Each structure stands twice: as C-alpha cells, then as structure tokens.
Amino acid sequence: MAKRLIEPNTTLYPVPVVLITAGIAIPNVMTCNRIASCSAEPPRLAISVRPIRHSHLLITMTREFVVNIPSPAQDILTDYIGVVTGNKEDKIATAGLKLAHASFVQTPLLADCPVNIECVVEQQIELDSHTMFIGLVKAVHAEERLLNDNGEVDFARAQGIAYDSAVVRERPTYNFSVDELRTAVALVK
Numbered sequence: 001m002a003k004r005l006i007e008p009n010t011t012l013y014p015v016p017v018v019l020i021t022a023g024i025a026i027p028n029v030m031t032c033n034r035i036a037s038c039s040a041e042p043p044r045l046a047i048s049v050r051p052i053r054h055s056h057l058l059i060t061m062t063r064e065f066v067v068n069i070p071s072p073a074q075d076i077l078t079d080y081i082g083v084v085t086g087n088k089e090d091k092i093a094t095a096g097l098k099l100a101h102a103s104f105v106q107t108p109l110l111a112d113c114p115v116n117i118e119c120v121v122e123q124q125i126e127l128d129s130h131t132m133f134i135g136l137v138k139a140v141h142a143e144e145r146l147l148n149d150n151g152e153v154d155f156a157r158a159q160g161i162a163y164d165s166a167v168v169r170e171r172p173t174y175n176f177s178v179d180e181l182r183t184a185v186a187l188v189k
C-alpha cells in the first residue's frame, strides 16, 4: 500500500482521553489527551497543558492534579469539558458532576469516573506550545468491578474508555444541552 507524507504531528494509537481535575478552593476540570505513563518505580504520569488553559494556572499554583478516566458513556461530557473553559463557566456545576475527597492530594476526584489517579507535580517542563507536568502518582482509586484477580484495572470490564481511544478529537463541535450532559453522567452509575 502506498504511503503519503503528512504534516508532522503526534499521531499515536491508541490515544487515552482523560479528565484532569485541578484546583482546591474552586476546582475545575479539563479534557486531556496529551498524557503518558513515564515511569514505573515510582509510578509517574506526564500531562501536557497549554499555558492559556485555566487548568494550567491551577496546576501551577497547587502543584497537584487528578487524572479521572471517563467511561464510553461519558463521551459528550468529555467533549464539553474539552471545549468550555473554567475561566468562564463552572463546568462541574453545569454538568452536575459529583466531587469526592482524594486520599492524598487536596484536589477533588470526579466521583462519576470509574478510575481516579492522584498526582503531585514533581517537574514542570516548558515545551513551546505546552507545559509538561510530571506527576508522581500518590493514589489510584478504581471501581471494584474493573479489577481483575491480580487487583489490576482491566479496562475491558469497563467496555473501554471514552472515545474508544481511537481518535484525537481536540476540537469537537457540538451543541451541548445540560440534559444530555447530565444523562451522560447518570449513565455510568
């Protein structure tokens, strides 16, 4: 099969899409697909966030963030959180998301997501368009139904994760209705 040279970009497959909570006094949430596992002992995750994002300010101030993994039923929610800024709207209230206390960090978890990973920022690396925050994983919360016999999260038991990990959809166009968002949240219960 013939191949074509396309513009340099970060094409990868699969692409995890997660919801990052940040902020303690007034928490916010943003969608993020620039996320990678970057060490095992101890475990670390790296996320890259544009400096213009409200979440960037919150992570820089608090030096912590929580990675919340959405389920497939939360696709629309994930779109919404990825196109609206917390600078202008309280996304958590609009979508009717429930927060839960974390066990180590002060940033709250999204109770509606089946997996939550608490991280403390160890390093901040400026990479032109984005800042990469390297987070030391301090705690992982996983719904019991997702755990296999070894106590590991098996995403097959969750029917995958939001977006099916297949496409980078950084600019979804969608007319969100609050009812649809809340239905998406409720579907996961």
Ligand SMILES: Cc1cc2nc3c(=O)[nH]c(=O)nc-3n(C[C@H](O)[C@H](O)[C@H](O)COP(=O)(O)O)c2cc1C
Binding pocket: 017, 028, 029, 030, 031, 032, 033, 034, 035, 048, 049, 050, 052, 053, 054, 055, 056, 078, 079, 081, 082, 083, 084, 085, 086, 087, 168, 169, 170, 171, 172
């Ligand atoms: C699928 C998807 C993935 C995204 N990934 C990132 C990302 O990795 N880094 C980033 O800075 N913005 C990313 N965005 C954009 C932010 O989520 C979006 O600008 C959001 O409104 C920022 O919210 P905030 O200003 O409340 O922090 C993504 C959006 C979508 C829909």
